Amino acid sequence: xPLYEESVHKTLDRIRRSKLxxxxxxxxxxxxxxxxxxxxxAVKGRLAGMTVAVKDCITTRDVPTTCGSKILSGYVxxxxxxxxxxxxxxxxxxxxxxxxxxFAMGTTTESSYYGPTKNPWDLxxxxxxxxxxxxxxxxxxxxxxxxxxxxxxxxxxxxxxxxVVGIKPTYGLVSRYGVxxxxxxxxxxxxxxxxxxxxALLLDVISGHDPKDSTSxxxxxxxxxxxxxxxxARGLTIGVPKEYFGEGTDKRVEDAVWNAIMKLNKxxxxxxxxxxxxxxxxxxxxxxxxxxxxxxxxxxxxGLRYGLRTxxxxxxxxxxxxxxxxxxxxxxxRRIMLGTYALSEGYYGKYYLKALKVRxxxxxxxxxxxxxxxxxxxxxxxxxxxxxxERMDDPLSMYMADxxxxxxxxxxxxxxxxxxxxxxxxxxxxxxxxxxxxxxxIIRTAYTFELNTDxxxxxxxx
Amino acid sequence: xxxxxxxxxxxxxxxxxxxxxFCGCSTRQQGLExxxxxxxVCLGLPGALPVINKKAVExxxxxxxxxxxxxxxxxxxxxxxxxxxxxxxxFQITQYDYPIASxxxxxxxxxxxxxxxxxxxxxMEEDPGRLVHQGSIETSKFVLVDYNRSGxxxxxxxxxxDLRSPKEARRFINKLRNILEYLDVFDGSLEGALRVDANVxxxxxxxxxxxxxxxxxxxxxxxxxEISRQHSMKRRGVKVIQETRHYDDERNCTITLRTKExxxxxxxxxxxxxxxxxxxxxxxxxxxxxxELPDAKRERFKVQYGVSDNHARVMTAEIRVANYYERVAExxxxxxxxxxxxxxxxxxxxxxxxxxxxxxxxxxxxxxxxQLKSGAITDKxxxxxxxxxxxxxxxxxxxxLAKNLAKVETNITKxxxxxxxxxxxxxxxxxxxxxxxxxxxxxxKVMEKTSGRADxxxxxxxxxxxxxxx
Numbered sequence: 001x002p003l004y005e006e007s008v009h010k011t012l013d014r015i016r017r018s019k020l021x022x023x024x025x026x027x028x029x030x031x032x033x034x035x036x037x038x039x040x041x042a043v044k045g046r047l048a049g050m051t052v053a054v055k056d057c058i059t060t061r062d063v064p065t066t067c068g069s070k071i072l073s074g075y076v077x078x079x080x081x082x083x084x085x086x087x088x089x090x091x092x093x094x095x096x097x098x099x100x101x102x103f104a105m106g107t108t109t110e111s112s113y114y115g116p117t118k119n120p121w122d123l124x125x126x127x128x129x130x131x132x133x134x135x136x137x138x139x140x141x142x143x144x145x146x147x148x149x150x151x152x153x154x155x156x157x158x159x160x161x162x163x164v165v166g167i168k169p170t171y172g173l174v175s176r177y178g179v180x181x182x183x184x185x186x187x188x189x190x191x192x193x194x195x196x197x198x199x200a201l202l203l204d205v206i207s208g209h210d211p212k213d214s215t216s217x218x219x220x221x222x223x224x225x226x227x228x229x230x231x232x233a234r235g236l237t238i239g240v241p242k243e244y245f246g247e248g249t250d251k252r253v254e255d256a257v258w259n260a261i262m263k264l265n266k267x268x269x270x271x272x273x274x275x276x277x278x279x280x281x282x283x284x285x286x287x288x289x290x291x292x293x294x295x296x297x298x299x300x301x302x303g304l305r306y307g308l309r310t311x312x313x314x315x316x317x318x319x320x321x322x323x324x325x326x327x328x329x330x331x332x333x334r335r336i337m338l339g340t341y342a343l344s345e346g347y348y349g350k351y352y353l354k355a356l357k358v359r360x361x362x363x364x365x366x367x368x369x370x371x372x373x374x375x376x377x378x379x380x381x382x383x384x385x386x387x388x389x390e391r392m393d394d395p396l397s398m399y400m401a402d403x404x405x406x407x408x409x410x411x412x413x414x415x416x417x418x419x420x421x422x423x424x425x426x427x428x429x430x431x432x433x434x435x436x437x438x439x440x441x442i443i444r445t446a447y448t449f450e451l452n453t454d455x456x457x458x459x460x461x462x
Numbered sequence: 463x464x465x466x467x468x469x470x471x472x473x474x475x476x477x478x479x480x481x482x483x484f485c486g487c488s489t490r491q492q493g494l495e496x497x498x499x500x501x502x503v504c505l506g507l508p509g510a511l512p513v514i515n516k517k518a519v520e521x522x523x524x525x526x527x528x529x530x531x532x533x534x535x536x537x538x539x540x541x542x543x544x545x546x547x548x549x550x551x552x553f554q555i556t557q558y559d560y561p562i563a564s565x566x567x568x569x570x571x572x573x574x575x576x577x578x579x580x581x582x583x584x585x586m587e588e589d590p591g592r593l594v595h596q597g598s599i600e601t602s603k604f605v606l607v608d609y610n611r612s613g614x615x616x617x618x619x620x621x622x623x624d625l626r627s628p629k630e631a632r633r634f635i636n637k638l639r640n641i642l643e644y645l646d647v648f649d650g651s652l653e654g655a656l657r658v659d660a661n662v663x664x665x666x667x668x669x670x671x672x673x674x675x676x677x678x679x680x681x682x683x684x685x686x687x688e689i690s691r692q693h694s695m696k697r698r699g700v701k702v703i704q705e706t707r708h709y710d711d712e713r714n715c716t717i718t719l720r721t722k723e724x725x726x727x728x729x730x731x732x733x734x735x736x737x738x739x740x741x742x743x744x745x746x747x748x749x750x751x752x753x754e755l756p757d758a759k760r761e762r763f764k765v766q767y768g769v770s771d772n773h774a775r776v777m778t779a780e781i782r783v784a785n786y787y788e789r790v791a792e793x794x795x796x797x798x799x800x801x802x803x804x805x806x807x808x809x810x811x812x813x814x815x816x817x818x819x820x821x822x823x824x825x826x827x828x829x830x831x832x833q834l835k836s837g838a839i840t841d842k843x844x845x846x847x848x849x850x851x852x853x854x855x856x857x858x859x860x861x862x863l864a865k866n867l868a869k870v871e872t873n874i875t876k877x878x879x880x881x882x883x884x885x886x887x888x889x890x891x892x893x894x895x896x897x898x899x900x901x902x903x904x905x906x907k908v909m910e911k912t913s914g915r916a917d918x919x920x921x922x923x924x925x926x927x928x929x930x931x932x
Contacts, residue, residue: 059508059509072508077502077507077509081509176511176735177511178510179509180508180509181508181509181735184735185734211513212511213735214511214512214513214736215734215735292731295543295729296543296729299543299551299552299553300550300552301508302547304547304607305505305506316545316546316547316605320545340729344729345729348729348731352731
């Protein structure tokens with residue numbers, strides 16, 4: 001059997017035998033057809049024949065797209081998201097749609113209507129979220145690379161918990177056309193891979209201006225991030241934001257991140273402590289903005305035109321209310337209600353506008369810091385992967401887990417999470433945060449770190 | 463002095479644009495099958511994103527300038543959140559703070575004076591889909607939705623409460639339509655092109671909003687109904703409550719939709735998928751591109767063609783009539799042309815409830831007026847040709863021949879006059895005895911004899927001549 005086709009078959013077999021539940025839909029035939037095309041020479045491109053998995057909130061033409069929700073049951077989009085179109089153009093063999101927290105609202109992938117995904121390092125633990133299916137699939141060798149979306153850490157968290165690389169690009173760098181919105185002003189599609197080189201390559205392919213997305217910026221063909229896969233830490237100044245360490249952070253995580261900073265220091269980088277003083281307000285501001293936007297974004301799911309349609313049709317209000325009551329999970333309902341409340345007359349100024357002000361202050365914190373340093377280094381997650389079910393009944397403690405990732409989304413700056421050690425058997429991630437469009441710098445930092453360390457391990461067989 | 467206070471919110475489709483407000487779908491959808499002129503964006507499919515149609519923004523700015531508004535430098539779209547089956551995203555993309563234009567004026571003729579109506583704001587928004595009920599809204603067992611209309615570009619013009627009567631409101635709407643058609647951004651003759659919400663109150667009373675007025679005539683009728691309802695309540699000592707009422711065009715009445723306590727909460731917030739739009743620097747170019755507007759054209763017609771104020775007013779009240787007139791006036795005596803376009807043609811069209819765009823081309827009118835001027839046909843004949851052209855179309859030359867409308871020769875008229883004088887000696891005697899009416903009787907007899915084809919002026923002249931001789 002030809003090379004690419006065989007390789008895709010092997011990957012598909014692995015997915016089908018897997019205990020991870022990383023995929024909601026497998027697109028085996030499409031992947032095999034593409035691989036054959038590559039073997040024949042008919043399909044070419046920068047990702048020719050490479051297996052890629054796509055998070056299930058990213059629209060795929062003629063392939064069910066569920067957002068991990070019951071409410072989108074039966075929905076088959078008639079169009080491709082821009083990022084998917086770019087994957088196809090570059091010859092990627094798309095193997096399937098990955099599991100996720102319902103509408104990307106979560107940190108564990110447990111809120112999926114399609115059941116939780118498991119962490120390949122320990123099947124009793126969560127893979128992180130909300131792009132947990134993508135993270136687990138990459139770590140579990142069920143694809144070579146994957147797309148996730150990062151609204152408040154949803155690429156970086158699973159990257160950290162699953163021991164892989166994940167990039168949250170600068171807001172506007174990657175088209176959101178076809179990405180089913182949770183919180184439009186915060187989210188970006190980001191690449192996930194087992195090493196920095198693959199992540200940079202995937203970013204090359206998906207980035208670049210798209211006229212279909214008014215918030216997209218840059219040149220049409222994107223920048224060339226693979227050009228910045230350069231081993232060189234000299235001249236680099238790393239900022240260590242003190243607010244990201246200390247109380248609430250697992251000691252083993254803190255040690256691993258500090259070790260990473262010291263390693264880069266040995267390789268020629270300078271480091272200094274910096275302060276991002278408004279960090280403590282980030283979590284509240286993030287959840288208010290995200291929930292407000294979500295309450296509006298999710299209003300379209302009424303069962304009228306697509307998705308779940310159950311029972312007998314009665315009058316309009318009764319029917320769509322029943323469909324929404326049945327179709328949405330608890331966490332989604334919680335966020336829609338809170339967001340609706342916060343946008344209501346009399347509360348709008350107190351919550352939404354105030355959160356926007358905090359957002360501006362947080363952006364300024366980063367701008368000020370990047371006057372003195374090139375990149376910031378901080379824990380991606382304050383602790384390693386927790387046990388399945390551990391935080392499901394305590395939404396507040398679940399939200400707290402996002403404390404180190406959300407400021408980046410509020411500011412719109414890029415960040416890459418790379419493995420930097422282990423807490424027991426579980427991987428730990430460090431994130432390198434850059435200024436606006438400073439992807440070249442964070443990629444260079446992450447690549448240099450990766451080349452000089454030995455944390456890119458694979459989990460054992462599961 | 464009227465105790466009526468009216469403010470209007472007028473929604474007009476910018477139906478002269480090629481594409482919808484946020485997607486590439488065509489705005490031409492008259493007569494299409496339902497739901498064929500749609501795409502992921504205007505169907506609100508998950509993941510599809512809106513992109514602003516720049517041309518729509520230009521049109522909206524032109525409307526703002528024509529209404530003497532201040533044009534914003536930065537404008538922003540908002541989401542108006544509410545659930546309705548015609549709204550595929552569960553929110554409408556509209557404007558809230560930072561409308562494209564604000565603080566303008568529009569003057570309308572009232573009886574004997576001009577009323578200056580202040581314009582509060584002009585903003586852009588998308589049209590929802592269209593609901594189709596089987597039978598009436600109350601009896602229909604289901605509702606069908608046609609999303610062809612979804613995403614059609616609208617402008618909403620909001621006035622201050624400066625109007626004082628239903629008639630003024632109708633005149634405001636007509637003038638606004640007229641201006642939009644001058645700007646060539648709007649065709650008011652297309653179905654659903656215009657929809658009006660009206661706020662109406664009696665001095666000192668609560669304000670009632672009437673929704674769903676969708677015809678030009680409906681505006682006046684709905685307001686008349688609502689004002690008489692409020693007057694009657696006032697007479698009976700019943701307090702008018704603040705509420706929103708629905709106008710039922712078929713039954714010509716307004717019915718309660720919701721009271722103040724049930725007021726909807728729209729949770730407006732800035733549309734995150736559309737970044738704030740800077741239109742700084744667009745204004746001079748667009749201002750320069752503005753065409754001559756109705757008031758200016760009216761003054762020019764008076765000066766350039768020497769036509770009366772009334773004729774100028776009638777002809778500039780519709781861009782198509784004004785253009786028609788100018789093409790006729792190029793070739794004919796302008797004042798004569800004005801009489802025939804403003805009085806005759808426009809009158810005949812109004813009688814038939816038809817638009818000048820459905821009339822015969824100006825070339826035919828020019829031919830008729832030439833025939834008239836040369837004396838080949840009479841005024842009466844000209845009217846007959848115009849009516850025939852409107853009802854049956856055809857070639858004016860052929861119509862004149864076929865209907866035997868050519869003016870009779872002078873010597874034939876002479877014969878007829880002589881005969882009439884011979885046959886009506888009693889009348890002549892009456893005339894000589896001082897009964898002036900007898901002269902008109904004689905003229906009538908001559909016209910009868912010539913089947914109305916004699917020139918009345920000539921008949922007059924000949925009669926006098928011959929009467930003096932005898």
